[in-house]
Amino acid sequence: MNTAHREAILLTPGPLTTTLRTKVAMLRDWGSWDSDFIAVTARVRRSLLDIISGHETHAVVPLQGSGTFSVEAAVATVVPRQGHVLVLDNGAYCKRAAKLTGLMGRKTTVVAFDESEAVSPQALDEMLTADPSITHVVMIHCETGAGVHNPLQAVADVCARHGRGLIVDAMSSFAALEIDARKVRFDALIAASGKCLEGVPGMGFVFLRKDILDGCAGNSQSLAMDLYDQYVYMEKTGQWRFTPPTHVLVALDEAIAQFQEEGGQSARLARYEKNYQTLVQGMAELGFKPYLDPAIQAPIIVTFHAPADARYDFRRFYEAAKANGFILYPGKLTQIETFRVGCIGAIDSVQMQQAVHAVALALKELGIASAAPALS
Numbered sequence: 001m002n003t004a005h006r007e008a009i010l011l012t013p014g015p016l017t018t019t020l021r022t023k024v025a026m027l028r029d030w031g032s033w034d035s036d037f038i039a040v041t042a043r044v045r046r047s048l049l050d051i052i053s054g055h056e057t058h059a060v061v062p063l064q065g066s067g068t069f070s071v072e073a074a075v076a077t078v079v080p081r082q083g084h085v086l087v088l089d090n091g092a093y094c095k096r097a098a099k100l101t102g103l104m105g106r107k108t109t110v111v112a113f114d115e116s117e118a119v120s121p122q123a124l125d126e127m128l129t130a131d132p133s134i135t136h137v138v139m140i141h142c143e144t145g146a147g148v149h150n151p152l153q154a155v156a157d158v159c160a161r162h163g164r165g166l167i168v169d170a171m172s173s174f175a176a177l178e179i180d181a182r183k184v185r186f187d188a189l190i191a192a193s194g195k196c197l198e199g200v201p202g203m204g205f206v207f208l209r210k211d212i213l214d215g216c217a218g219n220s221q222s223l224a225m226d227l228y229d230q231y232v233y234m235e236k237t238g239q240w241r242f243t244p245p246t247h248v249l250v251a252l253d254e255a256i257a258q259f260q261e262e263g264g265q266s267a268r269l270a271r272y273e274k275n276y277q278t279l280v281q282g283m284a285e286l287g288f289k290p291y292l293d294p295a296i297q298a299p300i301i302v303t304f305h306a307p308a309d310a311r312y313d314f315r316r317f318y319e320a321a322k323a324n325g326f327i328l329y330p331g332k333l334t335q336i337e338t339f340r341v342g343c344i345g346a347i348d349s350v351q352m353q354q355a356v357h358a359v360a361l362a363l364k365e366l367g368i369a370s371a372a373p374a375l376s
C-alpha cells in the first residue's frame with residue numbers, strides 16, 4: 001500500500017481523523033469579543049442542545065481544555081463541598097473521575113465492577129438504598145478503557161427514583177450513541193470537541209440541568225473551572241470568561257455542520273457500526289479476538305487481545321502499522337495484554353478495510369502467522 005501521499009489515519013478515540021473541511025476552518029484568526037465569534041459560540045451551543053433535545057431542560061456550558069478539564073469542572077460545579085459522590089467503576093476513565101472527585105475534597109465512594117462487564121443498575125439501587133448520604137452518582141457512558149457501553153437509561157432511572165444527582169461522562173459516546181434529555185434525567189453530562197463530533201481537541205462542554213443551576217453558585221473551589229460562573233458570564237455577554245480556543249471552536253462549528261449534513265446522531269452511529277463490523281470481521285480472519293462480549297461492546301473503540309506468538313511486541317507492531325498508514329492505540333487494561341482500535345473519526349468502512357490490511361502487513365513483518373491470543 002502506498003500511503004506516502006497522505007497523513008496517517010488515527011484509529012485512536014481522540015484526537016481522531018478530521019475532514020479537510022474541518023481543518024481548513026481553522027485558517028483564520030478571530031477576536032474573542034467580536035460579534036462574529038460571539039455568533040459562532042451561540043450557534044455551537046444551540047446545536048449541541050439540539051443533539052440531546054435539551055433546550056427545555058438543560059443549558060450547555062463550553063470550557064477550554066481537554067475532556068478531563070470538563071469532567072473536573074462538572075464535579076466541582078455540581079457537587080456541593082459537603083456532597084458525597086458514588087463512582088460506578090468499570091475502567092480507567094471511571095478511576096480518573098473518582099480520583100479528581102477525591103482531590104477536590106468531595107467525599108468519594110467507589111463501587112468496583114469488572115472491566116469486562118457493564119456497571120449494574122441493580123447494585124446501584126441497593127447502594128443508594130443502603131446509604132442515604134450519597135448525593136451524586138458518577139457514571140461513564142462508554143468506558144473508553146475497554147470499550148464497554150454502560151446502561152445510561154437504567155442508571156439514570158435508578159438515580160431519579162432515589163432523588164440523587166447524576167453526572168455522566170459521555171465523552172466518547174456523545175453524538176454517536178443516543179442521548180435524549182427528554183428521556184434520560186441527569187444533572188450534568190460531559191463531552192468534548194475531539195471525539196464523535198469529529199472536531200479537533202481543545203474544549204469540552206457540559207450540559208447542566210436548569211433546575212439545579214442556581215444551586216451551583218459557589219460550589220466550585222476553582223476560578224477557572226467554575227461552570228456556573230462561565231454560564232452566567234456567557235449568558236450575559238455571549239463571550240467566554242477567559243481566552244477562548246477560537247480555532248477549536250470554529251472547527252467544531254464546521255464539524256457540527258457536517259454532522260448535521262450526514263444525518264445527525266443516528267447516521268453517525270450507523271457509520272461507526274459499519275466501521276466496527278468491518279474491523280471485527282477483518283481482524284477475526286487474522287486470528288484476533290476482541291476482549292469484550294459483543295452484547296456490551298460500544299461501536300466506538302475495540303480492545304483486542306495481544307497475539308500469543310512470542311514475536312509479538314506492541315511497539316514494533318504499532319510502528320509497522322504506522323508505516324502502512326494507520327495509528328493504533330495501546331491497551332488500557334491492568335491484568336492482560338491488549339491493544340485498542342478506534343472506530344470513530346472521519347473514516348468509513350473502506351478505511352477500516354485498509355486498516356485491517358495494514359495490520360495484516362504488520363503481522364507479516366513481525367513474522368506472525370496467526371494473531372490468535374493465548375486463551376481459546
Ligand SMILES: *Cc1c(COP(=O)(O)O)cnc(C)c1O
Nearest residue numbers: 066067068093142144169171172
Ligand atoms: C477521552 C475521554 C475523556 C477525556 O480525556 P482527555 O484526555 O482529557 O481528553 C474522559 N472520559 C472518557 C470516557 C473519554 O473517552
